[in-house]
Amino acid sequence: MLSPQRVAMPGLPMSVTIWEVGPRDGLQNESSIVPVDVKLEFLDRLATAGLGVIEATSFVHPKWVPQLADAEELLARLEPAPGVRYPVLVPNERGLDRALALGSRDIAIFGSATETFAKRNLNRTVDESLTMFEPVVQRARTEGMRVRGYLSMCFGDPWEGEVPIAQVVAVARRLVGLGVDQLSLGDTIGVATPGHVTALIRALTDAGVGPDRLAVHFHDTYGQALANTLAALQSGVTTVDSSAGGLGGCPYAKSATGNLATEDLVWHLHGLGITTGVDLHALVRTSVWMAQQLGRQSPSAVVRALAAETATR
Template identity: 65%
Template structure:
């Protein structure tokens, strides 16, 4: 137990490294995009810009800033151009943006984007509900986008959603995930993020999927994982992935966000909760946990509700 006179902000986990774990992990912060996109409260542009800057100041080196989607789809992100041009450039900081199609890429390039991401699905139902196309149609739509971005010298991340479960189809076969992931790499994506969009994955399932992905010739060093904590499994799943050799994980400051197109897609893994566990394992992230928790509490105040993150609650 801690003394009543000990500030909670000074409490940190004991470092107890485990054999076989990586020395360093890259955190791909998605709070400003994935975190805010489904929020009902309108967040002013200036607050979004300040959010990104605070995240960078806390030590995060990759922050997904926004998405160049049609405002009809996601009104919250209709200020994508203003947000990106206000925060960029930041030296040595990756500021990727999501683009849904060729028109989105044009807007992103005009705003000075230096890295983009595209968003595919492992299941037909989600592809239809999210982009009104089947899986093949989505991949065909993204191929010229990826080709054009790569020709412009931009790295391209390929998201694959519904990798563990789908609210319409149920369980998702790992081979389907590996097939879509392979297609994204073959069309030119430089990295992948495999998403547990509705949070149904468990550690054994994670290892099974990674074995299948690796068997399809997809290097784990080019693969990140995106977990949701809907069923309380996110950190356990991260731990399993670490033992398999994954060294990049998506998370959202304060645990904000979900997916506006999927039922049950709540509970992004909170960046603070991830950093706490990684710190305890002796894995370097470069993140100032106290500064990050303070930032997430600040954003929670703007959203008008408490942060879902357990670590934010404990430290602030």
């Protein structure tokens, strides 16, 4: 059986935008440097598979993320597929300068709902990080760019433990107040459960940040990512982050194992009758190919289930 039987559930969106993070978040903490030619082919394969938003790279300092030191070369050589967006992560104004110089029209900033992770990831407090982001967002908007805000540690923090919903809402409102177009809620260490997801989205909605402004970014550390995705969809969210083949995690939080695999997400969504625009089998072939480049198997359940059959299609 190469595709799920489509059986719709009431109250779900008709279509979902998949925000593919494999080339950036998926590869950023690989210990072996992936050649830029491989990264370019990865981007091309993902676009060919029908993904319309593919986060390409990050302009973080190479000292902190050596894997992405080739960001300039990658973007200079990238031949964008028609209709595909290629956002880049920028940590500060210097990163924005680099993105603008290469013609980027889509950026993301990366904040934290907790003080400990803000200090470990950005070497700043939450307040200091928001102060740093403000001119980045203002300049980007003046340049006509789209701006996404990531908010990490929304459901739990490995150093601080449980993160109160009110604390997440307070930081989220400030981040949205800077002028970001979309806010992605990160379950950075994969501890969220569906009731928690529903409660946070409800609280954000009550605070004026509705599901039309939200995306969700789940890790599958405890096997909850798809259940949490369904809860988010039922709450009105229509953008879901995922990583082809389940690549990635977070280099600053050692308990953050792999992202939700895009193939697992697509199988889930298609089974619910939700349109994604993604060719699942082309995507599986892409992740099998990338796993070969990295010298290991994909952790995606759907990739493992379909790999042999998809290879003959």
